[in-house]
Amino acid sequence: MKVDLKQRWSSLSPALLYSVSSTSARGQLLVKIIFKYLLYAIVLANLRGAPVVWHWRVFWPIIKYNLQFLAFRVPNACATLLNRGERARRIAGYIDKTSPVGVHPFDFEVIYRSRVSVDESDFNMHMSNSSYPKILDFTRTKMATHLFPHFLRAGGVVPIASTHFHFVREIPMLAKYEVRAGIGAWDEKWFYVVGRFVTKQKPKSDNAQQSSSQVPPLTKSESDLVAKLFDSSSEDEKDIILHTVAVARCCYKLGRITVPPSVLMATNGVCVYPHEVTMTELDPTFSGPLDNTQPEKAT
The missing domain is CATH 3.10.129.10 (Hotdog Thioesterase)
Incomplete structure (x- = not known):
């Protein structure tokens, strides 16, 4: 049985053996190329x-x-x-x-x-x-x-x-x-x-459906607080x-x-x-009325 296997193996065409070895080499080269570009992609993604x-x-x-x-x-x-x-x-x-x-x-x-x-x-x-x-x-x-x-x-x-x-x-x-x-x-x-x-x-389309979020909604007090602090009317x-x-x-x-x-x-x-500043803030000892009149020029 062993002799028959050796004879069959030796009777294989050299071209077939070359094709098998070249296919294996191409597969190894392909794996190396895929691994190299995958490594480059990981490095760039985490740059x-x-x-x-x-x-x-x-x-x-x-x-x-x-x-x-x-x-x-x-x-x-x-x-x-x-x-x-x-x-x-x-x-x-x-x-x-x-x-x-x-x-x-x-x-x-x-x-x-x-x-x-x-x-x-x-x-x-x-x-x-x-x-x-x-x-x-x-x-x-x-x-x-x-x-x-x-x-x-x-x-x-x-x-x-x-x-x-x-x-x-x-x-x-x-x-x-x-x-x-x-x-x-x-x-x-x-x-x-x-x-x-x-x-x-x-921008939402006319037929867009409102998607549900997985994040739990804020409580009423938290929503009111955030809206009060960061609400803006600017465009x-x-x-x-x-x-x-x-x-x-x-x-x-x-x-x-x-x-x-x-x-x-x-x-x-x-x-x-200027209208946000008072004389009391500038001088804590000031207690009189704020005089906004400009002094008259000396003649």
């Missing part, structure tokens, strides 16, 4: 979670502002090489231009736009709850560069003390969203940043969907010195409207 990417996304607004200031300063320094007064005047004008002079603190808003990537999603195919603090870090840095740019350029930092998230509904994977951050409140030390994770509502907010509300408590440090938020806002030009 935002790679090392140093978080640091780049956090510090990019600061780097961008410093590069813009350098691009302004170098040509002007060369043009005003022998005139220091003109150079100082141009730099002061640039500082005034990039500072939020005259902006009301509660009207200031920064928008950070992004998309839910694969590495920021969970097994439910929507944005993971652990990804919200990371996105809030990027938003706070962008907000600081727009609100207090020269404080950061002078070496100031913005450490965060605590964050609170109120999740309303999920953000689907690969969906575009915005984080609209503004000033919520402040005291002698702490500064509260309120960020809203929103998406733009898609750009009528077609948005609120997903999450975040509140971050942070402070401002220059070395070991804690800079009060009121001082920081005043030095950067942020101010309230």
